[in-house]
Amino acid sequence: MKSELDALMAKRGLDALIIWIDEIYSPPLDYLTNGAHITQGLLVKKQGAAPILYVSPMETEEAAKSGLEVNAYHNAELYEFYKTLPISKAHAARWVQILAACGIESGTVGVYGTGDFAYIIGRISELREAQPNINFMGEPDMSRGLFKEAYETKDADELMRMKSVAARTDQALEATWNYIAAHHVEDGRVVDDAGSPLTIGDVKRFVRRTLLDYDLEDTGMIFAQGRDAGFPHSRGEADTELKPGQSIVFDLFPQEIGGGYFHDVTRTWSLGYATPEVEEAYRQVMEAYDLSVEMVRAGMPAKDVQIAVMDYFEANGHATLRSHPGTQEGYVHSLGHGLGLNIHEAPGMSHVSPDTLRTGNVISIEPGLYYPDKGFGVRVEDTCYIGEDGQAAPLTGFRKDLVLPLKG
Amino acid sequence: MKSELDALMAKRGLDALIIWIDEIYSPPLDYLTNGAHITQGLLVKKQGAAPILYVSPMETEEAAKSGLEVNAYHNAELYEFYKTLPISKAHAARWVQILAACGIESGTVGVYGTGDFAYIIGRISELREAQPNINFMGEPDMSRGLFKEAYETKDADELMRMKSVAARTDQALEATWNYIAAHHVEDGRVVDDAGSPLTIGDVKRFVRRTLLDYDLEDTGMIFAQGRDAGFPHSRGEADTELKPGQSIVFDLFPQEIGGGYFHDVTRTWSLGYATPEVEEAYRQVMEAYDLSVEMVRAGMPAKDVQIAVMDYFEANGHATLRSHPGTQEGYVHSLGHGLGLNIHEAPGMSHVSPDTLRTGNVISIEPGLYYPDKGFGVRVEDTCYIGEDGQAAPLTGFRKDLVLPLKG
Numbered sequence: 089m090k091s092e093l094d095a096l097m098a099k100r101g102l103d104a105l106i107i108w109i110d111e112i113y114s115p116p117l118d119y120l121t122n123g124a125h126i127t128q129g130l131l132v133k134k135q136g137a138a139p140i141l142y143v144s145p146m147e148t149e150e151a152a153k154s155g156l157e158v159n160a161y162h163n164a165e166l167y168e169f170y171k172t173l174p175i176s177k178a179h180a181a182r183w184v185q186i187l188a189a190c191g192i193e194s195g196t197v198g199v200y201g202t203g204d205f206a207y208i209i210g211r212i213s214e215l216r217e218a219q220p221n222i223n224f225m226g227e228p229d230m231s232r233g234l235f236k237e238a239y240e241t242k243d244a245d246e247l248m249r250m251k252s253v254a255a256r257t258d259q260a261l262e263a264t265w266n267y268i269a270a271h272h273v274e275d276g277r278v279v280d281d282a283g284s285p286l287t288i289g290d291v292k293r294f295v296r297r298t299l300l301d302y303d304l305e306d307t308g309m310i311f312a313q314g315r316d317a318g319f320p321h322s323r324g325e326a327d328t329e330l331k332p333g334q335s336i337v338f339d340l341f342p343q344e345i346g347g348g349y350f351h352d353v354t355r356t357w358s359l360g361y362a363t364p365e366v367e368e369a370y371r372q373v374m375e376a377y378d379l380s381v382e383m384v385r386a387g388m389p390a391k392d393v394q395i396a397v398m399d400y401f402e403a404n405g406h407a408t409l410r411s412h413p414g415t416q417e418g419y420v421h422s423l424g425h426g427l428g429l430n431i432h433e434a435p436g437m438s439h440v441s442p443d444t445l446r447t448g449n450v451i452s453i454e455p456g457l458y459y460p461d462k463g464f465g466v467r468v469e470d471t472c473y474i475g476e477d478g479q480a481a482p483l484t485g486f487r488k489d490l491v492l493p494l495k496g
Numbered sequence: 497m498k499s500e501l502d503a504l505m506a507k508r509g510l511d512a513l514i515i516w517i518d519e520i521y522s523p524p525l526d527y528l529t530n531g532a533h534i535t536q537g538l539l540v541k542k543q544g545a546a547p548i549l550y551v552s553p554m555e556t557e558e559a560a561k562s563g564l565e566v567n568a569y570h571n572a573e574l575y576e577f578y579k580t581l582p583i584s585k586a587h588a589a590r591w592v593q594i595l596a597a598c599g600i601e602s603g604t605v606g607v608y609g610t611g612d613f614a615y616i617i618g619r620i621s622e623l624r625e626a627q628p629n630i631n632f633m634g635e636p637d638m639s640r641g642l643f644k645e646a647y648e649t650k651d652a653d654e655l656m657r658m659k660s661v662a663a664r665t666d667q668a669l670e671a672t673w674n675y676i677a678a679h680h681v682e683d684g685r686v687v688d689d690a691g692s693p694l695t696i697g698d699v700k701r702f703v704r705r706t707l708l709d710y711d712l713e714d715t716g717m718i719f720a721q722g723r724d725a726g727f728p729h730s731r732g733e734a735d736t737e738l739k740p741g742q743s744i745v746f747d748l749f750p751q752e753i754g755g756g757y758f759h760d761v762t763r764t765w766s767l768g769y770a771t772p773e774v775e776e777a778y779r780q781v782m783e784a785y786d787l788s789v790e791m792v793r794a795g796m797p798a799k800d801v802q803i804a805v806m807d808y809f810e811a812n813g814h815a816t817l818r819s820h821p822g823t824q825e826g827y828v829h830s831l832g833h834g835l836g837l838n839i840h841e842a843p844g845m846s847h848v849s850p851d852t853l854r855t856g857n858v859i860s861i862e863p864g865l866y867y868p869d870k871g872f873g874v875r876v877e878d879t880c881y882i883g884e885d886g887q888a889a890p891l892t893g894f895r896k897d898l899v900l901p902l903k904g
Contacts, residue, residue, distance in 0.1 A: 108613060111840060112520070125716060125731055145824050149727045160822065170848055176638040201613045205516060206606065206641055208613045209620055209634025226617025230584040233614055296708050296753075300701065305713070308533060308754055319557045323533055345704075346716055414568065416553050432519060440578055 089243045089448065090119065096234045097135050102225075103195035105234070106187070107131040108211070109143070110203030113347040115429040116235045117201065121154035123348055129161065130183060132190045142186050161186065180214035187219070194221040198234060231434070231442065240426060240434045241448030247473060249349050250428070250450055254471060254483035256302035257342055257351040261486040263298045264291065264338075268330070268359065272495040278330040278359055288313065289326030299342050307350070307431065310339035317356075318460030320421055320467065332360035332494065335369075335464040337456075341431050350431045352452045353484045354469035357492045369457045369466045370490045376400055376455035377468050380423060384453075386478035390435040390443040394423040397455050398439060406457060410439050417459055424452040427471065449474040450483070497651045497856065498527065504642045505543050510633075511603035513642070514595070515539040516619070517551070518611030521755040523837040524643045525609065529562035531756055537569065538591060540598045550594050569594065588622035595630070602629040606642060639842070639850065648834060648842045649856030655881060657757050658836070658858055662879060662891035664710035665750055665759040669894040671706045672699065672746075676738070676767065680903040686738040686767055696721065697734030707750050715758070715839065718747035725764075726868025728829055728875065740768035740902065743778075743872040745864075749839050758839045760860045761892045762877035765900045777865045777874045778898045784808055784863035785876050788831060792861075794886035798843040798851040802831040805863050806847060814865060818847050825867055832860040835879065857882040858891070 111127040129143035143151045145160040169178035227233040296306045312324035317337040339354040398408040407418030426433035435443030456467030470484035519535040537551035551559045553568040577586035635641040720732035725745040747762040806816040815826030834841035843851030864875030878892035
């Protein structure tokens with residue numbers, strides 16, 4: 089939680105943290121600035137103090153929406169640096185000056201933000217050279233970064249926003265279901281009243297527009313049919329025509345417009361009817377889903393739930409990543425993951441995850457079975473919250489019907 | 497251009513480059529993989545050779561769309577590392593193993609990609625420890641990164657895509673103009689036929705939906721009225737009602753859906769009529785725009801165009817970043833910037849830019865005047881291509897009328 093930030097800094101021996109502000113969406117920046125749209129500058133947070141922003145004079149108004157102290161960095165001084173130093177070193181000198189203005193001239197400073205790797209690797213070298221008394225550091229343990237740890241449990245405000253995203257995603261799913269259900273089958277193809285075939289491109293366009301009606305945006309949905317549905321990350325080809333009786337994996341992970349909280353939900357639909365093979369796989373995936381949601385308890389190792397699902401699938405004759413590492417058939421991925429301002433956060437729910445489930449987690453639970461060579465895949469996913477009672481409660485409310493009936 | 501990559505690597509002494517693949521959109525990855533949607537893994541490109549992908553077994557199908565050699569990294573081996581090493585070191589060991597499989601066991605390797613800064617700073621330390629014979633490096637000069645240099649000139653394929661994005665953006669602008677023009681004034685407010693006031697939120701929602709119709713997506717448009725328009729990066733408040741006779745800065749920079757090429761265009765609109773003050777500012781901005789487009793020649797220092805615009809504005813009594821560094825009134829930003837897979841690329845067009853204009857550049861030209869305390873701002877921007885004749889040709893085609901007439 090946000091309230092733990094100082095403790096998380098202390099744990100890492102950080103006297104301060106900085107967020108290097110670049111023009112791409114940055115979850116840690118959003119986390120600390122209420123989503124103010126700032127595209128260049130520096131955020132400085134000292135241990136025990138509120139963050140301070142240094143931004144371009146053009147962005148002071150936007151930055152003020154953060155509610156934080158905002159300073160314009162002065163181009164005049166920057167241009168002085170430019171006169172005597174190459175551009176990269178001038179920027180490093182400017183940041184060192186800003187840190188000094190914040191009273192940071194030595195100690196350990198964590199560097200955060202989101203952007204171009206080559207750029208930050210180069211800049212860190214220059215910062216270290218420009219201010220050798222500060223130890224500029226990244227995250228030593230990739231599974232347990234400072235923000236990752238903070239994100240891992242949501243506070244009441246965050247939960248409220250995520251519940252709203254969930255409810256709006258439900259409505260987009262309902263609209264999509266109804267849109268497809270208004271089609272019928274003609275010569276083995278799914279067509280509209282005018283006889284035009286419905287394609288994956290049509291459905292995705294409909295979904296994207298519908299999400300906008302709810303102030304959400306698509307971030308790369310999967311809508312994959314048949315063999316494509318057998319590959320968990322195949323997104324589906326726009327010109328593929330929908331066919332009755334094929335499994336469709338529809339994985340939707342929209343985000344608040346302009347960056348913000350995610351929701352993550354998957355439904356498997358089969359238009360008109362389902363084959364016995366897909367029905368049986370679906371029944372097993374639903375059993376795995378149900379046993380997972382029932383089993384979750386705060387305080388439990390996250391991997392235990394995945395191990396129970398692997399036990400179940402293996403007992404039913406499916407390969408898993410445990411029985412057949414690297415398998416592309418059977419149950420080929422983790423059970424789920426935390427989510428929030430990032431689509432993938434802690435806790436991880438692989439069978440080797442070191443994480444513990446906790447009250448305040450928002451996690452996806454998404455068992456699936458994949459048989460590309462048999463031409464199908466099945467996945468069912470809800471986003472769930474682990475509440476004060478320590479149990480998982482789905483935030484996703486949309487129904488879990490396999491067969492989506494068509495007109496006529 | 498893409499064809500220069502090996503030369504750009506040689507210039508930096510790189511024996512190879514790697515792109516660390518993370519789940520956020522990565523322009524360099526898109527550049528080398530034809531926009532294949534890969535969210536984890538490693539791209540390795542040796543000097544003189546085509547890139548090779550190492551991805552999760554779940555993503556081999558998506559990765560194949562790149563047309564590159566695709567390898568699944570084997571989880572079995574990864575799990576062996578996990579047994580003996582902490583997770584971060586296991587990953588570093590795995591990447592070192594992949595590099596060795598590519599024949600890279602020493603030399604200099606450039607590290608690229610887009611994502612979490614704290615993560616990559618930590619990972620680089622581990623890679624250097626795991627394979628001390630390789631010099632892993634970022635970009636020493638922030639203004640001239642390898643990909644930045646490659647992006648700076650577009651090849652025929654890229655130009656074709658950017659022309660298509662431009663034409664589709666024009667259509668979205670036309671639709672937006674018509675949408676607003678269908679409103680009328682009642683009691684000093686801009687309202688629809690039912691008498692409901694039109695808000696910035698309504699317009700933005702319309703624009704976002706319209707862009708989707710053209711397979712484009714909004715990346716944070718500015719639609720700011722009156723005083724807000726006086727701050728170049730104020731995006732406009734959703735609940736602000738549109739009013740006649742106020743300048744509206746509408747800066748639209750959509751991108752191909754799911755990541756890809758950008759377009760960048762700004763129009764200043766005043767609904768129904770314009771005040772003499774805004775009209776005069778608009779006339780001057782248009783003069784600055786025209787002189788810029790006419791002046792551009794391949795081979796010229798980019799800063800010369802900005803300097804000419806500053807000369808013009810200063811002669812007309814406006815402050816500029818040269819006459820008044822850090823000013824928030826007058827002409828407060830650069831003339832433009834390159835764009836492509838990134839909204840901001842080289843060449844930069846500030847008055848201290850070290851860049852030279854070249855055939856193949858795609859640049860924005862966007863002079864503006866800002867007077868927040870007088871309640872207005874004006875900016876006009878086209879995206880232009882510098883062709884074989886060395887001159888700037890606008891890709892943006894939409895008309896540059898200041899006054900948008902309302903109904904009745």
